Amino acid sequence: MMAEPTQTQTILVVEDDAATIELERRAFQRVGRALRTATRVEDAIRMLRSESFSAVVLDYRLPDGEAWPVLAEANAVKPVVPVIMVTALGDEKVAARAIHEGAADYVIKTGTFWEDLPLAVERVVTLASAERALRESEERFRQLAENIREVFWLMDIEDGQIIYVNPSFEHVWGLPIEILHQEPLAWPMNVHPEDQPSVAGAFGPSVPSNGYQLEYRILHPSGSVRWIRDRGFPVKNDLGETYRLVGLAEDITERKEMDLRLKRLAAAMEHVADAVMITESDGAIRYVNPAFERTTGYSAFEVLGLNPRFLKSGEHPPEHYRSLWETIRSGNSWSGRMVNRRKDGSTYTEEATISPVFDTEGRLMNFVAVKRDVTDELLLEARIRHLEKMEAVGQLAGGIAHDFNNMLQIILAYGQFLQREVAPGSNGARDLDKILDSAKRAAELTHQLLAFSRKTELVMFPLDLQPVVKEVARMIERTFPTSISVNYRIEEGLPPVVADLGRIHQLLVNLCVNARDAMPHGGRLEISVSTQDITPTYCKENPGALPGLHVVIGVADTGMGIGPDALPHIFEPFFTTKEAGKGTGLGLATVYGIVKQHGGFITCYSEVSKGTLFRAYLPAKVGRETQAEPPPEERDLPRGTETVLVVDDQEAILEICRRRLVSLGYTVLTARDGREALEVFESNRSDIAAVLLDIQMPEMDGLDCCERILEQSPDMRVLLSSGFIDSEIRSRIAALGSVGFVHKPFETDALARTIRTSLDSPPRGGGR
Numbered sequence: 001m002m003a004e005p006t007q008t009q010t011i012l013v014v015e016d017d018a019a020t021i022e023l024e025r026r027a028f029q030r031v032g033r034a035l036r037t038a039t040r041v042e043d044a045i046r047m048l049r050s051e052s053f054s055a056v057v058l059d060y061r062l063p064d065g066e067a068w069p070v071l072a073e074a075n076a077v078k079p080v081v082p083v084i085m086v087t088a089l090g091d092e093k094v095a096a097r098a099i100h101e102g103a104a105d106y107v108i109k110t111g112t113f114w115e116d117l118p119l120a121v122e123r124v125v126t127l128a129s130a131e132r133a134l135r136e137s138e139e140r141f142r143q144l145a146e147n148i149r150e151v152f153w154l155m156d157i158e159d160g161q162i163i164y165v166n167p168s169f170e171h172v173w174g175l176p177i178e179i180l181h182q183e184p185l186a187w188p189m190n191v192h193p194e195d196q197p198s199v200a201g202a203f204g205p206s207v208p209s210n211g212y213q214l215e216y217r218i219l220h221p222s223g224s225v226r227w228i229r230d231r232g233f234p235v236k237n238d239l240g241e242t243y244r245l246v247g248l249a250e251d252i253t254e255r256k257e258m259d260l261r262l263k264r265l266a267a268a269m270e271h272v273a274d275a276v277m278i279t280e281s282d283g284a285i286r287y288v289n290p291a292f293e294r295t296t297g298y299s300a301f302e303v304l305g306l307n308p309r310f311l312k313s314g315e316h317p318p319e320h321y322r323s324l325w326e327t328i329r330s331g332n333s334w335s336g337r338m339v340n341r342r343k344d345g346s347t348y349t350e351e352a353t354i355s356p357v358f359d360t361e362g363r364l365m366n367f368v369a370v371k372r373d374v375t376d377e378l379l380l381e382a383r384i385r386h387l388e389k390m391e392a393v394g395q396l397a398g399g400i401a402h403d404f405n406n407m408l409q410i411i412l413a414y415g416q417f418l419q420r421e422v423a424p425g426s427n428g429a430r431d432l433d434k435i436l437d438s439a440k441r442a443a444e445l446t447h448q449l450l451a452f453s454r455k456t457e458l459v460m461f462p463l464d465l466q467p468v469v470k471e472v473a474r475m476i477e478r479t480f481p482t483s484i485s486v487n488y489r490i491e492e493g494l495p496p497v498v499a500d501l502g503r504i505h506q507l508l509v510n511l512c513v514n515a516r517d518a519m520p521h522g523g524r525l526e527i528s529v530s531t532q533d534i535t536p537t538y539c540k541e542n543p544g545a546l547p548g549l550h551v552v553i554g555v556a557d558t559g560m561g562i563g564p565d566a567l568p569h570i571f572e573p574f575f576t577t578k579e580a581g582k583g584t585g586l587g588l589a590t591v592y593g594i595v596k597q598h599g600g601f602i603t604c605y606s607e608v609s610k611g612t613l614f615r616a617y618l619p620a621k622v623g624r625e626t627q628a629e630p631p632p633e634e635r636d637l638p639r640g641t642e643t644v645l646v647v648d649d650q651e652a653i654l655e656i657c658r659r660r661l662v663s664l665g666y667t668v669l670t671a672r673d674g675r676e677a678l679e680v681f682e683s684n685r686s687d688i689a690a691v692l693l694d695i696q697m698p699e700m701d702g703l704d705c706c707e708r709i710l711e712q713s714p715d716m717r718v719l720l721s722s723g724f725i726d727s728e729i730r731s732r733i734a735a736l737g738s739v740g741f742v743h744k745p746f747e748t749d750a751l752a753r754t755i756r757t758s759l760d761s762p763p764r765g766g767g768r
Helices: 018-029 041-050 068-076 092-100 113-147 168-173 178-182 196-202 253-269 290-296 318-329 375-421 427-452 465-479 501-517 536-541 587-597 651-663 674-683 702-712 727-736 748-760
Strands: 011-014 035-038 055-059 083-087 105-108 151-156 162-165 212-219 225-236 242-251 275-280 285-288 334-341 347-358 364-373 460-463 484-490 497-500 523-534 548-557 601-607 611-619 643-647 667-671 688-694 717-722 740-743
Touching: 011 018, 011 041, 018 035, 018 113, 035 041, 041 055, 041 068, 055 068, 055 113, 068 083, 083 092, 083 113, 092 105, 105 113, 151 168, 168 242, 196 212, 196 225, 225 253, 253 285, 275 290, 290 364, 318 334, 318 347, 347 375, 375 427, 375 651, 375 748, 460 501, 465 484, 465 501, 465 523, 465 548, 497 501, 497 611, 501 523, 501 548, 501 587, 501 611, 523 611, 587 601, 587 611, 643 651, 643 674, 651 667, 651 748, 667 674, 674 688, 674 702, 688 702, 688 748, 702 717, 702 727, 717 727, 717 748, 740 748
Parallel strands: 011 035, 011 055, 055 083, 083 105, 484 523, 643 667, 643 688, 688 717, 717 740
Antiparallel strands: 151 162, 151 242, 212 225, 225 242, 275 285, 275 364, 334 347, 347 364, 460 497, 523 548, 548 611, 601 611
16 A cells, blocks of 8 residues: 655646646556646746645646746745656757756656656656755855864865865965965965975875875965964875865964973973973873972873873872862862872872963963972971970970979978988888888979970080990890890990980980880890981981981880871870870980980881881080099088078978078078068178078069179079079079079988088188
8 A cells, every 4th residue: 555645745747738637647646646736827836835845747838828937936945846847849949948947857748758757757856855965965064164263175186276265264374265266376375485395295196095284384464474284185086096185274373382482481491490290181291391200200201191190199089189170170270289199109298389371362272280399398397396396395394393393392301301200110101201202203203304395404524325325234134024135236436425424324214114115025125326427418307406426326126116196296295105004104205305405316217016216316525535423422411500591482491491401500591582582681691601592483583682692792602492494594593603503302411411512612702
């Protein structure tokens, strides 16, 4: 069963003979086409304007005139309807005119012409459809060609004439298109003379099958020189011969200028200390300078064309990079820090500024990143912050030491008073021993805090470390578990260090005890002493270090090691990794303070489960000097009959001193602050032989009072006392001259010896 024809399969038959119409209907029904008929010219024109037809079969003669208006209307409608003109036999002039005026074909009326008519219609319909498709394709091509920025051109190989060129030619070459019709070779005449040979060689029958690409210059009518990138492809005929060239030419002047600027910039970047990286808009690396190579360990050859993501360290979340790309792709610069990974696997921190680069028309061309490796700076800043924090803690320790030592002074003194009154071996005596031992341990704890904060007075003299190390090594061999082997290495010919013997001894013991505690199941402990010349470069990398020859005390163990999280805090007071109750957290803090008091510095290297190495650097004493021995302690408790003025704002301490000195035969006057002391001194100047002054007091402190007393009596023997002195107080004491000092908390017996020694020494002025 034949399908019902669509509107576009319908044929319009313009014929006034009914019999002919019927014959044509039957003929078209056999090929599946329907018919619409019109018997007059005006009817046919009306139907063409209101309906769609695939073809028109048009009789030349109609009742209301000839068929020419219908032919004109069929050619005027869109899309054009193909017309087959039906003429009488021998009417060749009509047929010729019909073809001339746009008929697709003509058929001569013979006895059976309608039987051939469907074939003729199918032929013209197919041809019309192909022509329509070709016209539509040509129209799309024309719109595309005339709206692209590049110059589209088509050239005849034989004569070199441009067959077609789009409007972009006028913009790029600066010439009207019409000139190509007047002077076909005008366009190559504008090519720069130096580039004409290469251009002439490109346009010819020998163009490679895959075409060519050429860059050359043209002389623009404006007087400027423009760079052109031309890409051409051969068009072949049925014989496979190239007879035409088709191509695209674009103005790349801005890109060339950008390349030149980039080359100049690259030449400058070769000597810049910061790393510079230039990428395409998609992130592909186009250039890196030598500083980038030094920082990352990658050569330019290895990274060109890669995306910078290969540097990722994994320490930033995806949001970090997403924000970065959103910022620079929106036309803004991004600045910040990021941690990247070098070729050797190590990480580094850089401060980067990444900026987009646009051409003159606002198109994104590149990204430029300028990066500075700040790894060492951050490490240095962290060390400085650590030093500042340690100094702040030291200031805090010194601030509480005075009041704390005053309280300990009272506990110790009254405990010693009681100790003399109870029977030895009694329960009371044992209780007092425990009280005094605890007080002494508290005093030692305060002393360690002050050692950490570098606030204590030291007895400094040239010291040979060799016997000190050997003594400590022998002591710990006897006292440490047998599961720990102890060794020491001492370099021959060590120079001395100017040091406090007791503090160096404490430094060694603290480090060794720390090593012992890190090896609960045994291990090796090694003490070493050597020399090292510290360079200025080393000092830059290690704040607190000073150049010159140093004696280095090393204590190494094979213990548990210190984790990276704890390592930055090990010298902080009260920081400990030991279990509760097994450490005060002051051992290493005291070591740190002792080293700093001696003008040195200390380092620590540790690996978990492998061990730890401490190295304390002490400035060497250059030159040969006889080592002084600490003054021997006097054994017998001295007595006296002189008058001593004791000044302290603590009533209990006044009573302690008065009571002990009176028991030894002295006359004691007391005052509670500097002003009262001056009044007592002025009233009893001729009787007073020595003054014991607390430094920190209300109203008038001990230093001001001391100055006033010495103004009145320059030869007066003065002893200053305090539980804490800082550098400013120490400087003021030094400026006073031969003034003695007693550190709180003191034992009353030790105070008596100090006062006796001061009274027995020559007067300050050489005589009274």
